[in-house]
Amino acid sequence: MISGFGPFALISILTHLVFIALSWWALQAFQFEKLLRANHVVQARVLYILASIALGSTVSNFFLDYLQWSQQLPMIFS
Secondary structure, X not given: OHHHHHHHHHHHHHHHHHHHHHHHHHHOOOOHHHOOOOOOHHXXXXXXXXXXXXXXXXXHHHHHHHHHHHHHHHHXXX
């Protein structure tokens, strides 16, 4: 049981990074510049970063939960 924590931790880190990068890429399609004030570039980039972390972490947690549940599903029949 304890030996399974290492690979799961590595998978968790990698999926969080992948989904954060993917959400950063996807958020580039939105034109937030029209909603923000002029000359607030740093704040706009921080908003992009925080939004991509929030969205990427949420999607990654869903993916990891689904993966864990699918691995636990055979235990119903044992």
